[in-house]
Amino acid sequence: MKNKVLMLFLTLVLGIGIFLTTCMPVASKTKITDLVGREVELPDNVNKIACAGPGALRLIVYLNASDKIVGVEDVEKRWGSSGRPYAMAHREFKNLPSIGPGGPGRLPDTESLIRLNPDVLFMTYIDVRTADNIQSKTNIPVVVLSYGKLATFSKSLIKSLKLAGWIIGKDKRAKKVIDFIRAIEKDLKTRTRDISNRERPTVYVGGIGYRGAHGIESTEAKFPPFALVNARNVVDELGGWHHFIDKEKLLEWDPDIIFIDEGGFRLIKQDYQKNPQFYRSLKSFKNKNVYGLLPFNFYTTNIGTALADAYYVGKVLYPDRFENIRPEEKADEIYTFLVGKPVYIRMKKDFGGFGRIDLEKSSVKKGLPVSP
CATH class of the missing domain: 3.40.50.1980 (Nitrogenase molybdenum iron protein domain)
Known part of the structure; x- marks a missing residue:
């Protein structure tokens, strides 16, 4: 009798153990x-x-x-x-x-x-x-x-x-973000893909942030806002990506239009005050074809800002192809989708925003850290 009770008890304990093992949640x-x-x-x-x-x-x-x-x-x-x-x-x-x-x-x-x-x-x-x-x-x-x-x-x-x-x-959101980025890339390239070389002015961007702020010599080949609108970037001939060029090389290229990354604007303005003749020797400065871009190289690429910059570059280079685009509004559309809020006004307040630059008169409130 005792053996039967013991066997029944052990069976019950084993059954409870199996139940708990199979029914209790397990961190998979x-x-x-x-x-x-x-x-x-x-x-x-x-x-x-x-x-x-x-x-x-x-x-x-x-x-x-x-x-x-x-x-x-x-x-x-x-x-x-x-x-x-x-x-x-x-x-x-x-x-x-x-x-x-x-x-x-x-x-x-x-x-x-x-x-x-x-x-x-x-x-x-x-x-x-x-x-x-x-x-x-x-x-x-x-x-x-x-x-x-x-x-x-x-x-x-x-x-x-x-x-x-x-x-x-957040896999559904990830798909939306990827589709959003790809749609913008397609739109930018479609607007500009059939423009002949003769109709495309030569361009240069200076003041590019690279582990901190830099002056006019800091530039990029394959600069995304240029590449997205099929612009003729004079630096592309160097290959690679980021470059620190000699000023003499910029004089040799003498591009039609110069864009300035406003993260490095203060350094460029300080350099201008020391050596105004260099800048005045460039036809882009003579013809007042110098424009500001919002900095997007800060703690690696701020994708939304790069896309917004591309629309502004397109508007400057090919105004007829971007007739329906208001760059400031487009920037906030991009920012709102990617980060949840329209922050162009804040970016403009800090760096100057989209517009023509006059090194004699223009100023910005902030710049990128020189040594982040």
């Missing part, structure tokens, strides 16, 4: 491959996010997931929001806990990450070894995203939006 895992080829195991539900590295936080804002952010880099607070539309639209970031210093080449603080314990840490501009090391120290899944080599509208950017969107349950 999902494996993905990030943009540097690492296989990363993630929880099915990602509700808390941290972002580190140039442009990582921006992509999450584009995905309408700013409410999931639990901490930000110190530079997001120290720099203020100027020059970064995603930060202008989301002032709440400045009140979030720190995850480390931030800035180019600076890694997040592992103790801060452990304390905040996000479900995933999105990072950019790091290699496999660094990502694995941070993940090992914190036990937090690290997913590496990428803007691509030229930090513009590359396949890597599209893959990053798709991957991050899928991870955080």
Whole structure:
């Protein structure tokens, strides 16, 4: 009799154990491959996010997931929001806990990450070894995203939006963002694709931000706002991407129209005051064909600003092809879709906005940091 009771008891205990094992919720895992080829195991539900590295936080804002952010880099607070539309639209970031210093080449603080314990840490501009090391120290899944080599509208950017969107349950929004960017690219290129070389003026852009603000010598080949409207960029002959050129080379090119990245405007104006004859020797300055562009190279590419700049470049170069475009309104349409708010007026207040530049009279309130 005792043996029967014991067997019945053991059977009951075993049955309860099986029931609890099968019915209680289990934290399942999902494996993905990030943009540097690492296989990363993630929880099915990602509700808390941290972002580190140039442009990582921006992509999450584009995905309408700013409410999931639990901490930000110190530079997001120290720099203020100027020059970064995603930060202008989301002032709440400045009140979030720190995850480390931030800035180019600076890694997040592992103790801060452990304390905040996000479900995933999105990072950019790091290699496999660094990502694995941070993940090992914190036990937090690290997913590496990428803007691509030229930090513009590359396949890597599209893959990053798709991957991050899928991870955080924003895959539909990711598709909308990708479709939005592609539609603008198509519109810009369609408006300008059949313009003959003879009808296209030569152009140059100076003052390009590159790990800080620079003067007229800082320029780019394959400059996105030029490439998107099929402009004749004199720097393209150099190949590559970013360049610091000699001023003599600019005199040799003597482009029809010069655009100035307003992030470097203050440095250019200071240089003009020291050496006005150089600038007056350029036909673009003689003919008052110098125009301002909003800076988009700040903590890597602000995609929305680059697209807005492209519409303004198109309006300057080919006004008949962009007759129905009001660049300021177009900029706010782009900003509203990508970051949630129209911030062109704030960008204009800080940097000068779209318009003709007169180095004798023009001024701007702010510039990009010289050493971010």
